[in-house]
Amino acid sequence: MTTTASPTVSPWAPLRRTVFRNLWIAVLASNVGTWMQTVGAQWLVVPEPNAATWVSSVQAATTIPVLLLALPSGALADRFDRRRLLLAVQSGLFVVGCVLTALTVMDLMPPPLLLVFTFLLGVGQALTLPSWQAIIPEVVPRDEIPSASALGAVNTNLARSAGPAVAGLLVAHIGPAAVFAINAVSFGVFALALLIWRRKPRTPASHPEHLGSALRAGGRYVRYSPVVRRLLGRVVLFVLPGSVIWGLLPLVAHQELHMGASGYGILLAALGVGAIAGALLMPRIRDLITPNRLVALAGVVYGLALIVIALVPDRYAVTAVLVAAGLAWMTLVSRMNATLQLFLPNWVRARGFGIYQVVFAGGQAVGALLWGQVAQSSSLRVAYLAAAALMLLGTVTVAWWPIHEQDGTDRSPAIFWAEPHLMLEPHLDEGPVLVTAMYRVDEKNVDAFREAMEDLRGSRQRTGATRWGLFRDGEDPARFVEVYQVPTWAEHLRQHEGRLTVRDEEIEEKAAALARGPAEITHLLPADGNADRNTDGNSDGNAGGKPDSGH
Known part of the structure; x- marks a missing residue:
């Protein structure tokens, strides 16, 4: 289903709502910290032997927990109070971040241990994402959900712009421990915003679900929902080849463009700038381009950007095409996200987003490992060209495997069955x-x-x-x-x-x-x-x- 926001709804409208604005700022702080953490961790292993494997493993260690835990996390978020669940998770992440910082300062952070802590932070991310996505329709009205989704993309990509740039400077002048410490503080900021939010107590379900039955119910919903299945399929076809940028960009900066940590931050900032531009253009894009044409256009732009990165080892050319790639990535992912927000009913929304996160993170994790091995066994150029070919082939399939387009349908709860009276x-x-x-x-x-x-x-x-x-x-x-x-x-x-x-x-x-x-x-x-x-x-x-x- 694709439901578009009314043209009269401003892309900034959700920020006028106090709860959404406070949480959005808190999530921004957390996302900035996460991207700083990623830059610090990846740059820490760049000097190591077999750097391509270590760098891609850092990316995989971040996303694999989402693959393993997003669905159980969604079931927990549909069963328990989402605010309290988020608060507990952010408190735990604060502790993990502090320990990581202390060990790094003491020079007790070899690559294998770094991967362990990266995995733990990924576990926290897996427990956070479904709850946060499911909360959005609670704090903004339905007609503002597409704008809220676009603002979520702005949030993520502001973090991609600011986080890596700042992290690059800090890593170059102070060291990775500084960015790890800031990441720990960001979890505290998120926890504080959740404490300030006085959410109305959730009415307990008359017949609460056990975790096992909740997981089965979520999987059953997606299995018998053609709209959701098709959305997930399109996400896989885009994210799997698209993950080559996120997984191997540090090596492009270091080996091909001969840029330091700050230069790597600039490249990530270019991705973020393109994504922010795409988010600002989303209301207009929704009016002018159908979802299937958007899938095709985003795939072609991203695929061509990968070809340029592979064949043109010029820092200015790569920076320019990364802006275009960031715009393509954001417009497609944001559109899929908003469509899912509008389609999923509340009772299964967090579980639906848990499955979405499994698919999304799975594509990133598998892609990061795949392209890392291709680069290790051949070259960065081969890895990027192979990913570009896969991206363009996947884009072509939209002609016979399109997204299901439906006009707006009401997904709000309806209790219309008579109460059963049994003997x-x-x-x-x-x-x-x-x-x-x-x-x-x-x-x-x-x-x-x-x-x-x-x-x-x-x-x-x-x-x-x-x-x-x-x-x-x-x-x-x-x-x-x-x-x-x-x-x-x-x-x-x-x-x-x-x-x-x-x-x-x-x-x-x-x-x-x-x-x-x-x-x-x-x-x-x-x-x-x-x-x-x-x-x-x-x-x-x-x-x-x-x-x-x-x-």
């Missing part, structure tokens, strides 16, 4: 539960009904169903029976109590309109389950539950 009261963990819906459909509506039910199938599976089927009565052709299975009774109650959206309601109403009256619903429980009879004295309770007009 047997199942335990929450009892299951599986088989839900049936019986429809009567006139022959003239059969084809349209079948098509509508395919849309309904996706809704059922995204919100909890593990199996689904539609059957027609051979003796009574007007009678259709929808059957779907949910793992537990608690999982089915979550469908009743907040997983469904207005869009799901529209899909269900479309199918129901083609039938003769409302569907007749039954809930079938395991015959050997531990359900208790109601105390109404009825001794012949139906194990399948009481027929109802709602789920």
